[in-house]
Amino acid sequence: MLILVIRTFFLYFAVIFIMRMMGKKQIGELEPFELVIALMISDLATFPMEDIRIPISHALIPIITLLFLQVGTSYIELKSEKARRILTGTPSILIKDGKIDIEELRYQRFNINDLLEELRLKGYFNLSDIQYAILETSGELSILPKTGQSNATKDDLNIEITQESLPVPLIMDGYINYKNLKLLEKDETWLYHILKKNKISTVKEVFVGMLDSKNKFYYQLKEGKDKKR
Amino acid sequence: MKNLLIASSLFTVMIIGIFLSVNVINHNCSNLQKLNSSLEIYIINENYQGAYDLSLDYKTEWEKTSKFLTLNIHHEDIDHLDSEILKLTQYIKLKDRSEGLATVYVMKYLVNHIMSHEKVSIANIF
Numbered sequence: 598m599l600i601l602v603i604r605t606f607f608l609y610f611a612v613i614f615i616m617r618m619m620g621k622k623q624i625g626e627l628e629p630f631e632l633v634i635a636l637m638i639s640d641l642a643t644f645p646m647e648d649i650r651i652p653i654s655h656a657l658i659p660i661i662t663l664l665f666l667q668v669g670t671s672y673i674e675l676k677s678e679k680a681r682r683i684l685t686g687t688p689s690i691l692i693k694d695g696k697i698d699i700e701e702l703r704y705q706r707f708n709i710n711d712l713l714e715e716l717r718l719k720g721y722f723n724l725s726d727i728q729y730a731i732l733e734t735s736g737e738l739s740i741l742p743k744t745g746q747s748n749a750t751k752d753d754l755n756i757e758i759t760q761e762s763l764p765v766p767l768i769m770d771g772y773i774n775y776k777n778l779k780l781l782e783k784d785e786t787w788l789y790h791i792l793k794k795n796k797i798s799t800v801k802e803v804f805v806g807m808l809d810s811k812n813k814f815y816y817q818l819k820e821g822k823d824k825k826r
Numbered sequence: 827m828k829n830l831l832i833a834s835s836l837f838t839v840m841i842i843g844i845f846l847s848v849n850v851i852n853h854n855c856s857n858l859q860k861l862n863s864s865l866e867i868y869i870i871n872e873n874y875q876g877a878y879d880l881s882l883d884y885k886t887e888w889e890k891t892s893k894f895l896t897l898n899i900h901h902e903d904i905d906h907l908d909s910e911i912l913k914l915t916q917y918i919k920l921k922d923r924s925e926g927l928a929t930v931y932v933m934k935y936l937v938n939h940i941m942s943h944e945k946v947s948i949a950n951i952f
Binding site for chain 1 (some may be wrong): 834
């Protein structure tokens with residue numbers, strides 16, 4: 598029985614390594630050949646995990662081969678437009694200039710209900726609101742609404758704004774994140790000054806402390822009640 | 827680019843490893859086949875003492891070989907050969923010619939089966 602645990606550990610880390618090598622895309626939206634690889638890897642890793650008669654090499658060899666294939670194919674796709682078209686396909690325009698392309702819809706085996714459902718999921722309930730709908734190679738539908746139907750932006754309304762920055766955690770579970778502090782070009786003295794201003798005596802009291810996107814210090818104490826800006 | 831390099835290196839190392847492993851498997855299996863042939867001759871000539879000694883040598887050789895084989899081949903193939911070797915020692919001990927010969931023949935087939943699994947052939951691919 599212990600051998601099963603060891604094998605599971607080994608294969609788990611091997612698959613994580615392979616998935617990490619394949620990049621973030623593998624975890625999120627998948628291209629067809631990436632999906633195939635993800636499905637195959639999951640299957641390949643499970644069999645030797647549950648059957649100790651199968652040598653681990655029988656799983657590792659195909660997994661490494663798949664990794665090589667995936668990385669190789671991605672590289673070829675990057676370099677060649679033709680290869681990209683063959684392996685990943687091209688996006689299909691389902692609605693063009695506000696009109697459904699019925700032929701394309703048939704070709705993609707996408708029925709009108711699927712299209713309406715996808716549009717509803719994107720927040721568009723009227724077909725007449727859509728200028729363009731494009732079925733991406735990952736199976737996602739991208740929509741360009743008619744100009745009159747799109748949301749007004751701050752630019753449209755001529756509102757003056759300042760660009761928000763990324764929130765940076767400075768204290769996590771009572772410990773100072775020196776790396777982030779350095780990133781902000783601040784030091785411990787500055788942080789202690791901020792804490793003092795918020796009537797916090799030690800860092801240990803803070804569960805989370807961060808500089809939010811508006812450059813304001815946000816914190817929560819370990820008791821979980823106090824929350825201030 | 828870094829990923830491509832790592833993946834390619836990993837793949838190259840793996841392919842070299844596979845070639846070396848297949849060579850070792852074939853070498854070990856050829857040795858076992860030679861022992862099988864000798865065992866067969868001993869049993870045909872009814873030299874049971876010689877056959878018994880050789881079967882014990884075979885067992886020792888197999889124990890060494892099987893350690894490496896478990897890394898590369900399905901353990902079921904190894905288990906089959908394991909049980910045949912154990913049977914053979916007892917058949918020889920009891921001077922059972924027909925069972926002994928049949929077992930050696932099965933052992934020959936099983937060793938050959940291990941080697942044939944590693945061959946790059948149409949039958950193996952499909």
